[in-house]
Amino acid sequence: MTRRKLFGRYFHALTTHSPLLYRIICLRSLNTEIQERMFSQVKQISKTTSNQSTDNIVTNAIKRLHYEEDSKHEDTIAVQESEIEKLAKVTGPFTNTCFTIEIMKSASYQSHIERISDYLVCGPGVWWKTTNDGAEFFDGDFEDDYRDVGPTMHHFRSSSLVDIDALLLEQWEQCITENIQLPAVSIVTYGHEGAGQTIQLQN
Numbered sequence: 699m700t701r702r703k704l705f706g707r708y709f710h711a712l713t714t715h716s717p718l719l720y721r722i723i724c725l726r727s728l729n730t731e732i733q734e735r736m737f738s739q740v741k742q743i744s745k746t747t748s749n750q751s752t753d754n755i756v757t758n759a760i761k762r763l764h765y766e767e768d769s770k771h772e773d774t775i776a777v778q779e780s781e782i783e784k785l786a787k788v789t790g791p792f793t794n795t796c797f798t799i800e801i802m803k804s805a806s807y808q809s810h811i812e813r814i815s816d817y818l819v820c821g822p823g824v825w826w827k828t829t830n831d832g833a834e835f836f837d838g839d840f841e842d843d844y845r846d847v848g849p850t851m852h853h854f855r856s857s858s859l860v861d862i863d864a865l866l867l868e869q870w871e872q873c874i875t876e877n878i879q880l881p882a883v884s885i886v887t888y889g890h891e892g893a894g895q896t897i898q899l900q901n
Contacts, residue, residue, distance in 0.1 A: 717813040722854040791839040815870035816849035833881035
């Protein structure tokens with residue numbers, strides 16, 4: 699138990715954790731906004747309609763929550779999703795992600811491609827290609843979500859985030875040792891003593 703966990707200060711980063719979670723569970727299933735909204739509703743009910751006694755606060759909250767849900771004339775969740783769909787249509791379809799050479803020179807870019815090493819191990823032309831000013835990844839709305847060459851998706855019942863992290867590290871090392879072409883200008887490798895060595899890539 700760390701101090702951060704003890705006081706409820708967890709480290710969450712979308713770019714760090716999403717690539718790992720995506721491989722074992724649908725990210726849409728992790729959207730807990732509806733459940734969080736219910737907590738806020740229960741808290742408000744408990745403050746305004748109960749005598750703060752532990753004997754009846756839970757029963758009172760459940761009864762009033764059910765009554766409020768049954769008495770609504772419109773489905774607020776459906777209304778909100780409708781508004782989101784309208785905004786999504788305005789933005790248009792997502793195109794492929796492109797990285798310029800300047801971005802590809804940054805250390806954070808190498809961290810990014812290490813997280814998707816199971817896609818890179820397939821080689822160029824499958825999930826990405828080089829362009830005149832950088833690299834383009836085939837992740838747009840009009841691209842296929844699956845290709846026969848991989849990678850294989852996993853399931854949360856048989857895989858854990860630790861397993862996925864180890865798999866990505868193994869496949870990143872495979873990319874390095876087998877000289878698989880990478881969408882990068884250079885990469886930094888680390889030896890057993892922690893010393894970094896910059897390797898220039900010829901793409």
